[in-house]
Amino acid sequence: MEVIVKAEGITKTYLMGKRPLTVLDGVSVSIQSGEAVAIIGPSGAGKSTLLHALGGLDQPTMGKVWFRDRPIYSLTAQERTMIRARHVGFVFQSYYLLPELDVMENVLLPTMTAWPMSRNRDAHRRRAEQLLDTVGLSGRLRHTPLELSGGEQQRVALARALMNEPELILADEPTGNLDSVTGEHILKCLFELTRERRHTLILVTHNNEIAARCDRIIRMKDGRVEV
Numbered sequence: 001m002e003v004i005v006k007a008e009g010i011t012k013t014y015l016m017g018k019r020p021l022t023v024l025d026g027v028s029v030s031i032q033s034g035e036a037v038a039i040i041g042p043s044g045a046g047k048s049t050l051l052h053a054l055g056g057l058d059q060p061t062m063g064k065v066w067f068r069d070r071p072i073y074s075l076t077a078q079e080r081t082m083i084r085a086r087h088v089g090f091v092f093q094s095y096y097l098l099p100e101l102d103v104m105e106n107v108l109l110p111t112m113t114a115w116p117m118s119r120n121r122d123a124h125r126r127r128a129e130q131l132l133d134t135v136g137l138s139g140r141l142r143h144t145p146l147e148l149s150g151g152e153q154q155r156v157a158l159a160r161a162l163m164n165e166p167e168l169i170l171a172d173e174p175t176g177n178l179d180s181v182t183g184e185h186i187l188k189c190l191f192e193l194t195r196e197r198r199h200t201l202i203l204v205t206h207n208n209e210i211a212a213r214c215d216r217i218i219r220m221k222d223g224r225v226e227v
């Protein structure tokens with residue numbers, strides 16, 4: 001099995017006034033391609049910080065993060081953006097849909113970053129339609145986010161995260177704000193769409209039952225991985 005993403009001894013320190021606050025304290029994790037991994041731990045343990053560091057969104061203070069064989073924070077910002085755009089899908093706890101774009105346009109957004117000159121617009125639209133159908137929103141393509149419920153917005157965010165068929169999907173409490181039925185629907189979509197393609201999923205959750213559905217659980221506390 002191949003390692004898709006790896007953190008080696010990463011620390012993250014914020015300066016709060018003059019006092020340093022250590023949020024990640026020497027974290028090393030190695031994720032195999034195709035794995036579904038849960039990250040659990042109390043609030044403030046550093047789960048989101050680790051997820052962002054693994055996805056190339058937030059540079060650690062020390063240590064290294066590898067995406068396959070590339071040390072992502074040693075690359076140029078532009079190279080890092082391209083790796084993110086083409087290979088990584090984020091599902092955030094807050095959905096970050098663009099309010100002035102409709103559902104379809106929001107889902108198509110990642111293709112514009114990853115392939116700005118693409119001539120495959122029709123293929124992209126078909127894929128977006130397919131994904132929106134999978135998450136149960138095929139009737140809402142022209143709605144704007146403000147016309148959708150929280151659960152519907154999260155489903156759009158999920159479709160958007162999967163648009164570029166990312167090999168690595170990072171989901172931060174994707175069902176945190178949802179009722180259990182909608183949450184279960186989102187999780188099913190997430191697990192099915194990733195397992196089907198043997199993509200890698202890293203899922204932050206507070207829910208032990210959800211964590212148990214992953215292949216492996218990483219427990220964090222006070223900025224460290226518990227062994």
Ligand SMILES: Nc1ncnc2c1ncn2[C@@H]1O[C@H](COP(=O)(O)OP(=O)(O)OP(=O)(O)O)[C@@H](O)[C@H]1O
Nearest residue numbers: 014016021023041042043044045046047048049050
């Ligand atoms: N920009 C920042 N400046 C200062 N401190 C920060 C910053 N971002 C995060 N922190 C601190 O880092 C710690 C870890 O934050 P993080 O968001 O990773 O926790 P978490 O495990 O995801 O928690 P939760 O389960 O509540 O989402 C927290 O104590 C938080 O206050």
Ligand SMILES: [Mg+2]
Nearest residue numbers: 047048049172
């Ligand atoms: Mg968090």
